[in-house]
Amino acid sequence: MLVIHLSTECYPVVKNGGLADVIGALPKYLVKNDIDSKVVIPFVDNTFTHSEELIRVFENSFFFGQDKIPFTIYKNTSLDFDLYFVYIPNLLDRPNVYGYEDDADRFLAFQTASLEWLKTWDKEIDLFHCHDQNTGLIPFFLKYSYQFEKMANIPVVFTVHNTIYQGIMDWDKVRWFPCFEPVHTHLLTWKNSINSTAAGIKCADQVTTVSQSYMDQLCLDSHGLEYVFQMNRYKCSGILNGIDDSIWNPETDFMIVENYAIPKTQKGKMVNKKYLCQLFELEEKRPLLVFNSKLNTSKGADVLERVIEKSVKSGISFNFLVMGKGSYEITRGLELLQQSLKNRFKFIPEEDENLAHKLFAGADFYLKPSREEPCGLGQMYALKYGTIPIVSSVGGLEDTVKSFEEENGYGVKFSYFSVEDILFSISKAEKIYQDKGLLDTLRKRMMSLDFSWTNQAKQYINLYKEVTKNQKIVWESI
Ligand code: GLC
Numbered sequence: 001m002l003v004i005h006l007s008t009e010c011y012p013v014v015k016n017g018g019l020a021d022v023i024g025a026l027p028k029y030l031v032k033n034d035i036d037s038k039v040v041i042p043f044v045d046n047t048f049t050h051s052e053e054l055i056r057v058f059e060n061s062f063f064f065g066q067d068k069i070p071f072t073i074y075k076n077t078s079l080d081f082d083l084y085f086v087y088i089p090n091l092l093d094r095p096n097v098y099g100y101e102d103d104a105d106r107f108l109a110f111q112t113a114s115l116e117w118l119k120t121w122d123k124e125i126d127l128f129h130c131h132d133q134n135t136g137l138i139p140f141f142l143k144y145s146y147q148f149e150k151m152a153n154i155p156v157v158f159t160v161h162n163t164i165y166q167g168i169m170d171w172d173k174v175r176w177f178p179c180f181e182p183v184h185t186h187l188l189t190w191k192n193s194i195n196s197t198a199a200g201i202k203c204a205d206q207v208t209t210v211s212q213s214y215m216d217q218l219c220l221d222s223h224g225l226e227y228v229f230q231m232n233r234y235k236c237s238g239i240l241n242g243i244d245d246s247i248w249n250p251e252t253d254f255m256i257v258e259n260y261a262i263p264k265t266q267k268g269k270m271v272n273k274k275y276l277c278q279l280f281e282l283e284e285k286r287p288l289l290v291f292n293s294k295l296n297t298s299k300g301a302d303v304l305e306r307v308i309e310k311s312v313k314s315g316i317s318f319n320f321l322v323m324g325k326g327s328y329e330i331t332r333g334l335e336l337l338q339q340s341l342k343n344r345f346k347f348i349p350e351e352d353e354n355l356a357h358k359l360f361a362g363a364d365f366y367l368k369p370s371r372e373e374p375c376g377l378g379q380m381y382a383l384k385y386g387t388i389p390i391v392s393s394v395g396g397l398e399d400t401v402k403s404f405e406e407e408n409g410y411g412v413k414f415s416y417f418s419v420e421d422i423l424f425s426i427s428k429a430e431k432i433y434q435d436k437g438l439l440d441t442l443r444k445r446m447m448s449l450d451f452s453w454t455n456q457a458k459q460y461i462n463l464y465k466e467v468t469k470n471q472k473i474v475w476e477s478i
Helices: 018-032 047-051 103-118 138-144 146-151 171-176 182-187 196-203 212-218 226-231 265-280 301-313 328-340 353-362 378-384 395-400 419-434 436-447 453-468
Strands: 002-006 036-042 055-064 067-076 082-087 127-131 156-160 193-195 206-209 236-238 288-292 319-323 345-348 365-368 388-392 412-414
Touching (some): 067 103, 103 146, 103 171, 127 138, 127 453, 138 156, 138 196, 156 196, 156 453, 171 193, 265 319, 301 419, 319 353, 328 345, 353 378, 388 395, 388 436
Parallel strands (some): 002 036, 002 127, 036 082, 127 156, 156 206
């Protein structure tokens, strides 16, 4: 079976958030299960594309409104799956994947150019798997654009990774769309605009999101898309993401100071913690809590400043390390707090992949107080590294963390999002830390869990089989 993934991120090539980790891992585990998986992303002018070999495999041009735009497809084979870059001069040739004024045009061009190339393939494509809003128009283009008619019968799975970003555009953009019959216009529309996520949901054969609890939430609260999910509920499902334990594994991780596994967890974590504490000049004997996520309100980062300040004032013994980038206000607040709490709190305004591994290995607790969390990978990395997660009971956090107060539980959870509830959870965590026997039991319990893609990829394979069942398919390898 040949599956083409279309995305705007892919670890280790280009990463903005969890989407990259998923696209860097899922295809790899599909390939291991004999699902030939290829990934198509926009070209970025960065270290990866400079240092790795890129082979030019296709060149052509496409109509973007009245303009004829040239594009090139480059292939890279250094990962465990074939990766293709769509290069478009002046649009997809920049150092970052997002953050430009013309992003809507850039991703529109990306989607059109990708299909222009894919329609020329001599291989039979069995399924397209599109990820998030920047590829959300592809299901529509495939089914209703004359120029892609040839691929109209190929089934499409659309995965929603976060409904905060919906790829909303004004109607003037439609002049750049590949031609389609106007009778289908309603499929692009939501609340009087073109909405890429809504179009993806309406036109895909199957829609998935990244946890069951997030799926349940979307019908009730999805930033205005509730009715779209309700109407299409029959083809929607939640499949929890996995983690790539060839990269995120304390036993083999080359980015951490000391590798460890059960039963030598305690020593391993101690050595890694010592390193972190020395690096950031924090006292080693205090419990260490880390936050490593985007600094925005959705991830609950706006309350960090108050939580840390109040914790220290109330006599909680924790040290705090926060790493992340995001809102100016949150960043500024944390910078100021750091100045007044020098020995107890360090703020790293970065997104440093290497350091992230060290944080998961060296910390005692991992805080993820999200207001909403489609899946969240950080808490799963924390579990793997024996770092107790302190999380809100939403989306993927609800599905992956079981409270230590329940039978066989291991994490600390709070149901209501408030500074007080987070503080109360930290005080519970402090009690866990003081009870070395309990701490050790919980660590071992967490580390024995399996949230890997080895398990989770199978759910996608079942879905792919289901979706392609009624199509004209040549089952090559399963
Ligand atoms: C988005 C979501 C996050 C999820 C990731 C990968 O970044 O916010 O919860 O883990 O996508 O699916």
